[in-house]
Amino acid sequence: MLRTLVNTHLVEELPGEHFSLHDLLRAYACSLAGNEEIVNEENSEIRQLIHWYAASVDNADQFLTPGRVERDDVNEISPTGETFTSFDEALSWLDQERPNLVDILRRAMEIGEHHLAAIIPNLLWGYFNLTKHWSDWIECNTLGLAAARLAGDTKSEAYLTMSQGVVFRNLRQVPDAVSHHRSAVLLFEQLDDRLGLAYALQNLANAESADNSIESALAHFGRALEIFQTVPDGRRGRAVTLNSKAIALNSFSRHEEVLEAAEEAKTIMHVMGDSQGEAIALLSLGLAFSKLHRNEEALESYREALSLQSTINDRYGEAQVLLALGQLYAGERRWHEAQVHLQDALQIFEDLQAPERTRAAAELEKLLEDQQGASSS
DSSP states (O other): OHHHHHHTTSEEEETTTEEEEOHHHHHHHHHGGGOHHHHHHHHHHHHHHHHHHHHHHHHHHHHHSTTOOOOGGGGGSOSOOOOOSSHHHHHHHHHHHHHHHHHHHHHHHHTTOHHHHHHHHHHTHHHHHHHOOHHHHHHHHHHHHHHHHHHTOHHHHHHHHHHHHHHHHHTTOHHHHHHHHHHHHHHHHHHTOHHHHHHHHHHHHHHHHHTTOHHHHHHHHHHHHHHHHHSTTOHHHHHHHHHHHHHHHHHTTOHHHHHHHHHHHHHHHHHHTOHHHHHHHHHHHHHHHHHTTOHHHHHHHHHHHHHHHHHHTOHHHHHHHHHHHHHHHHHTTOHHHHHHHHHHHHHHHHHHTOTHHHHHHHHHHHHHHHHHHHHHO
16 A cells, blocks of 8 residues: 555655655545544554654663563553564664654643553653763653653653653753753652652762762762662662762762772673663773873773773764874873874764863863873973
């Protein structure tokens, strides 16, 4: 049927077995939308599609987020959806379907499927945290938050408030991040959800660290670790918190303290098969080793991190390691290697429109000045 429509130029075929209506046909279809019978039939079909996408995203997220927080209300999703056999399959499908996923959330809001419209963005958190599609991440969270409030779904509201805080911290909008994470803490306390509370405290500590409030951050990291130690399914949360703590300690030049936290996080993430988390721990170790003048150990950590990131297509993480490598090589006056790594990091950050592109550009400019100064002397 689709081939017939394509051959008669009523439907356009797109890459990846996708199809789109031509503009005039779409406009005609919209003009029919006032017919109540058509609307009811269409809404029924859209509901089936929403359930299919929700089940598919749930299946994909199981590969992207090992040891994730499981939610009872996911059982309300229809069991029929796309299935996957590997991380690569799941990531490829999410990349391909991303525009449709954003659109299906809008449609869910239009027809009153508020509960699913709140759950789907939660299930997309791991994907967006890996790929850094900032605007889609924010839009999905915004739609999900509105849906959660309409559905009276406080748990989804709490998790999506936390997710929005993570986006704002990534984008260096620190006051907004702190505000969202404080709100998430209050919501989880209201729910008496200790696992969610521990994640919220961990993320609040991240934002406070970015706000230069290190003592408050360390106190919240400590409280989060205590909770993760006492709740079921707290192992991944402990590793995430140790990773975040290591990043904060590095930023405040407490490099010796980084080693213990990052080593434990790396071990847990490796056992769980969480390559992104393991790579984050390796980056923290590399940065600490570099500052402690243990450059060979730093290089080994960075190379291991890059290897893991290449397997999961973590371009943002890769750029962070390339930046660190460029700085290390610059310190050793290995000018060419430093320039190549800094240029590669800058290109990725620019592709992602990440805030770190400013820092990478500054490091590259400083390198060229230092190299010129060394040549002239």
